[in-house]
Amino acid sequence: MDKQDERLRKSERLCSKKRIDLLFGTGGSHAMTAFPLKAVYRLIDSVPASSSPDGDPETASVQMMVSVPKRHFRRAVKRNRVKRQIREAYRKHKHSVIRHMDGQAGKQLLIAFIWLSDELSDTAAVEQQVGSLLQRIGERV
Incomplete structure (x- = not known):
């Protein structure tokens, strides 16, 4: 894999309030847990670049966001450390889910990672959980 492909670009981050509301608001989202993480994901129709709500001409096929509630830390x-x-774990393992999305033209995958634990975890454990979640999401999409 090329080093350029391992970057986490702005277009791969889920920032749009409309898309976040689409992910969490209406039905159709799916969730899976690999403690201490929960992944909520939804497959949507891709918006053409000219009518994109973000104004971003190049929107990635997979967009992600991270949430660590204040009640836990x-x-x-x-x-910030957990995020x-x-x-970083997503950046290293995103190819497993992007490979499955390449076959689906006109579709986009939105993913939100939510931290569930009150304790910090080491990076290797977080990386393993994110990798397993992304692999499972890729198989279901």
Whole structure:
């Protein structure tokens, strides 16, 4: 795999409020858990570049976001550490789900990773859980 493919670009991040509401608001989303993570995902029709709500001309086939609730970690330093660990693990393992999405033209996958535990985990454990979640999502899509 090329080093350029391992980057986590802005177009791969789920930032649009409309798409986040689409992921969590209406029915049709699926969830799976690999403690201490929960992944909520939804397959949607891809929006053409000209009418994209974000104004982003190049939208990736898979977009992700990370959420670490404040009730689990009161200090922002710990929340940011967990988010960094999840983003890094996603960056390394995203090819497993992108490979499955390449065959589906006109579709886009939205994924949200939610932290469930009150304790910090080491990076290797987080990476293993994110990898298993992405593999399972890829098989179901």
